[in-house]
Amino acid sequence: MTAGYISLNVRNHQYAGRVAVILAEAVAENPVRCCQSTVVDYRFNTFIRVGAIGDELSRLSGVAVHGYGAYIPMFRIKASEIARIWGVPDSELPVLEKSVNSLDEDTVTIAAEAASYAIARAGIDPDRIGAVYVGSESHPYAVKPTGTIVADVLGVNSKLLSADLEFACKAGTEAVELVSGLVASGMIEYGLAIGADTAQGRPRDALEYTAAAGGVALLIGRSGEGAIADLEYAASYVTDTPDFWRRNHERYPMHGSRFTGAPAYFHHIISAAKMVLDDGYSFDEFDYVVFHQPNTKFPYAAAKMLGIPAKKVEPGVVCNVIGNTYAASSMMGLAKVLDQSKPGERILMVSYGSGAGSDAFVFRVREGIQEKRGRAPLVSELIERRRYIDYALYLKARGKIRE
Amino acid sequence: MHAVFRPPVNWRHRRFRYRLVVWRCQNCGAVHHYATSICRRCRSNRVAEDKLPDRARLITYTVVKNPPVAFEKQAPYIVGLVEFEDGTRLVAGITDCDLEELKPGIELERVVRKIAEDGESGLIVYGYKFRPAITRGRYTPGG
Numbered sequence: 037m038t039a040g041y042i043s044l045n046v047r048n049h050q051y052a053g054r055v056a057v058i059l060a061e062a063v064a065e066n067p068v069r070c071c072q073s074t075v076v077d078y079r080f081n082t083f084i085r086v087g088a089i090g091d092e093l094s095r096l097s098g099v100a101v102h103g104y105g106a107y108i109p110m111f112r113i114k115a116s117e118i119a120r121i122w123g124v125p126d127s128e129l130p131v132l133e134k135s136v137n138s139l140d141e142d143t144v145t146i147a148a149e150a151a152s153y154a155i156a157r158a159g160i161d162p163d164r165i166g167a168v169y170v171g172s173e174s175h176p177y178a179v180k181p182t183g184t185i186v187a188d189v190l191g192v193n194s195k196l197l198s199a200d201l202e203f204a205c206k207a208g209t210e211a212v213e214l215v216s217g218l219v220a221s222g223m224i225e226y227g228l229a230i231g232a233d234t235a236q237g238r239p240r241d242a243l244e245y246t247a248a249a250g251g252v253a254l255l256i257g258r259s260g261e262g263a264i265a266d267l268e269y270a271a272s273y274v275t276d277t278p279d280f281w282r283r284n285h286e287r288y289p290m291h292g293s294r295f296t297g298a299p300a301y302f303h304h305i306i307s308a309a310k311m312v313l314d315d316g317y318s319f320d321e322f323d324y325v326v327f328h329q330p331n332t333k334f335p336y337a338a339a340k341m342l343g344i345p346a347k348k349v350e351p352g353v354v355c356n357v358i359g360n361t362y363a364a365s366s367m368m369g370l371a372k373v374l375d376q377s378k379p380g381e382r383i384l385m386v387s388y389g390s391g392a393g394s395d396a397f398v399f400r401v402r403e404g405i406q407e408k409r410g411r412a413p414l415v416s417e418l419i420e421r422r423r424y425i426d427y428a429l430y431l432k433a434r435g436k437i438r439e
Numbered sequence: 440m441h442a443v444f445r446p447p448v449n450w451r452h453r454r455f456r457y458r459l460v461v462w463r464c465q466n467c468g469a470v471h472h473y474a475t476s477i478c479r480r481c482r483s484n485r486v487a488e489d490k491l492p493d494r495a496r497l498i499t500y501t502v503v504k505n506p507p508v509a510f511e512k513q514a515p516y517i518v519g520l521v522e523f524e525d526g527t528r529l530v531a532g533i534t535d536c537d538l539e540e541l542k543p544g545i546e547l548e549r550v551v552r553k554i555a556e557d558g559e560s561g562l563i564v565y566g567y568k569f570r571p572a573i574t575r576g577r578y579t580p581g582g
Contacts (some may be wrong), residue, residue, distance in 0.1 A: 110535050138534065138535065139512065139513050139553075140513070140532070140534055140552035140553045140554070140568065141552060141553065142553055142563075144553070144563075144565060145550070145551055145552050145553060145565065148551050149550065149551070176553075176563050177563070185565060188453060188454075188457055189457045189458070189551045189565070191457075191458055412574070413573070413574055421573060423537075432512075435512070437512075
């Protein structure tokens, strides 16, 4: 590569204070065959990749998804059933129905089942997993990690990094960022990034219609033979935006109603998506676009603002039939897209977590998807496996009946 | 305050509860759900670690309507007797099903669920339960 001049664009990412990533962009003299070099300097490994735009140039080099797994509890409550209790007209409801965990399910059991599917798809020995991170806003214990229970349930060796993450609905994708950094640095061979929630919605609050239960796990390792999707790019955008919160010892969160829209969800999703553009991608390159789904309307509205056709968003929309699974929400959309994608296709996923921030990822689907997809239940099968409950059973299942 | 679930017991049994790891006598075949070097039935010292399968068949079940302490909020719930391929039988919670589905002989798969919780401040106990198989043998649920 002969560079006429070099334009340097350096951005610092901190992965758990351990891994710093420096991205440098060099622009060659020929503006049509514009070349880029990405220098990725980790604490433990340094490697350089050079390629032309449109080639397989990875901003995040050598990291891939080897297994993915989703789990959705069996119970559903229709939004119209909740509306019946509070006298709200059916026309104003944000989703059709949502998933509800049963009395014996919580974030630990949901995370463990999703992760067991991810391991089954990857077909690896659980002992090769070096990190288990669980992102959630409904960890069963305030103090005692969810990750250690999940790891023991899965039979993962004790030589393990594990921590619970919390960042409202983007806690799961935060885990993806962390595990990717650890894999890229060579500190671990494989890592599990899990987003799981049994989200709380105060009776009669707008969130009661959407706060759902579910989990998704990604098993991340080095790219290569058998990978399901290369993780090409990861970036994050966060600000202090008080759109949704839950104080200590409170059972239900508070939120800023309409404030959760424009300055919160849309600002962060769009800012993170534009970072992907700034780093050389165009939206035309993506076959699927998955956004965090707090309701059915928001992901389509964000796509419209960015000029992305709705048909690229539609394959990843799950919120209308299972509600908002919080830390698992955008990852559930990704899992549904992986269920139907073909090798070579690109997926843009942008999560959103209140408080607030968005993580943007670009995945490139690999040949491994064809063999591994059928090793665990598809999202569509988990959606089909459902049993409707009424509001009274919903109160019992969610532990809302207090003595 | 006396806790229903004490940490040492819960901790000692976790491999059995989470993954059905057992200690099987190589002499008489007796199964122990805790680590032991001497078989409790025949006193043999040839005891080796083993793992029960993730699938089983339903023998019979009952519905618990008068539950013991720490299980009150779950009532009514189903407790079943299940049998593995090798003939080992186990009493286990049955979940995610209606009573109409529970015919003797149906195939069940293991999942890990919340067994009980000790009030709002004590331990939460997790462990195996069985549900009607939904995954056509493609994977090992719950590890």
